[in-house]
Amino acid sequence: MHLLSICYSYCRTLEDVQTLIQHAKLFDSDLQPLTQVLSFAPRHEVQGKYRFLELDTALLNSLHKRQSLIFRGTKDENAVLCTHNQTYDVKEAETSNSLLLLPDLRWPAQIDDQAGRMLEEKQVLGVFHKYYELRICKPRLQKVRKLLEKCLYQGPEYEDDMIKSGVEFYTFQDLLENVQASETELKMELTESFACCINGAWRFLEHDYHFRVLSYILNFVDENSWPIDRINKAETLQSLAALVPVDILEQCFSWYAEKTALVNVDGEPLYRLLEARVCRFLAEVLLRQAGKFNLKDFLSSWQQSVPEGMQTSEKYLEGIALMDRNSKPEVIWYFSETDLPEDINERIRILFQAREKWTIDEIRPYVQRLATEKLNVNALLTKYARASSVGGVRYYSAKHAK
Numbered sequence: 001m002h003l004l005s006i007c008y009s010y011c012r013t014l015e016d017v018q019t020l021i022q023h024a025k026l027f028d029s030d031l032q033p034l035t036q037v038l039s040f041a042p043r044h045e046v047q048g049k050y051r052f053l054e055l056d057t058a059l060l061n062s063l064h065k066r067q068s069l070i071f072r073g074t075k076d077e078n079a080v081l082c083t084h085n086q087t088y089d090v091k092e093a094e095t096s097n098s099l100l101l102l103p104d105l106r107w108p109a110q111i112d113d114q115a116g117r118m119l120e121e122k123q124v125l126g127v128f129h130k131y132y133e134l135r136i137c138k139p140r141l142q143k144v145r146k147l148l149e150k151c152l153y154q155g156p157e158y159e160d161d162m163i164k165s166g167v168e169f170y171t172f173q174d175l176l177e178n179v180q181a182s183e184t185e186l187k188m189e190l191t192e193s194f195a196c197c198i199n200g201a202w203r204f205l206e207h208d209y210h211f212r213v214l215s216y217i218l219n220f221v222d223e224n225s226w227p228i229d230r231i232n233k234a235e236t237l238q239s240l241a242a243l244v245p246v247d248i249l250e251q252c253f254s255w256y257a258e259k260t261a262l263v264n265v266d267g268e269p270l271y272r273l274l275e276a277r278v279c280r281f282l283a284e285v286l287l288r289q290a291g292k293f294n295l296k297d298f299l300s301s302w303q304q305s306v307p308e309g310m311q312t313s314e315k316y317l318e319g320i321a322l323m324d325r326n327s328k329p330e331v332i333w334y335f336s337e338t339d340l341p342e343d344i345n346e347r348i349r350i351l352f353q354a355r356e357k358w359t360i361d362e363i364r365p366y367v368q369r370l371a372t373e374k375l376n377v378n379a380l381l382t383k384y385a386r387a388s389s390v391g392g393v394r395y396y397s398a399k400h401a402k
Helices: 014-023 057-064 142-151 156-164 172-178 183-192 207-223 233-240 246-256 275-288 295-305 344-354 360-370 377-384
Strands: 003-006 034-040 070-072 080-082 087-101 118-124 126-136 195-198 201-204 257-263 269-273 292-294 321-324 331-334 385-390 393-398
Touching: 142 172, 142 183, 142 201, 172 183, 183 195, 195 246, 207 233, 207 246, 207 275, 233 246, 233 269, 246 257, 246 275, 275 295, 275 331, 292 295, 295 331, 344 360, 344 377, 344 393, 360 377, 360 393, 377 385
Parallel strands: 003 034, 034 118
Antiparallel strands: 070 080, 080 087, 087 126, 195 201, 257 269, 292 331, 321 331, 385 393
């Protein structure tokens, strides 16, 4: 048993401790030989200096391994805490118990056996009834797009004007300091959103320029009559280097092609065009040019625009387009998931403004990003939408729709 004695102003002595032990009908041999006398620091000395943060085992292990835990967020944002690969929402919680902050308290394992009772004075730095609890959350990545859309790369001929305009460019570290996400999550977002590192700064390619670079690659493949799974990367980059800066050309090539197990006669690896990515981007090119598009005409134009050997599929349109098969004629229009807000209530409101009823397959691409391990798409829709069945098909509509 460990004996703590709380003292406010009186200086407790060994005799006081022995008297307290006797009054409690305890035996000295049943107690640790060290009595720690607690006193409280003046309130003005500790007010606002400390906060309690509840950590799970994984976060505690991260600290033990000397890994960083970083709070991120501006004055206008709710704070998050980030490890190297995970983001946590930070919420204030209350407890009816009093939490005492005692940095120098000694635990039984830290007390040596000794003859006779010893006293040590310890100062309580604060009494707390509030603490911060952490919950794993989705990284808040929409800010990446907002920042990088201000400095779109349109080609080397426009760079001098861009620099003179005073527009701000962002390195990876700059983005990490502005975006509420972990380092791993931010890297993944930059890859998935086709961001390009140019002279140390991360940029989006302006849409027409992006299309131009991809067209150069696809046209070169076509000119050489290469099958879409036998593309020579080195020859492609070398031949197009006069048209596009090599670092940009190489990054764009990596977005739309992957290495195969095949090699050419010189032992150089051959690459395969990624059908889903190429078809999806070319569909976006067509859809951005129009409002509502006759669906039949679009599907025909889309198939004609992709390289020989590729087959378009409606599944490649998930998250970038909506179709109305009840209209005459059937129509399709551009509707990108990346343009929707991160706030779930606002996103749901916009979705049901765009379409009154959705099937699960139709709405999934537009809410999947907000789903978590504990709240999957079905659970999310159950919470924020109203379900109904028509002809055996389950639909979701606005929760408070008339």
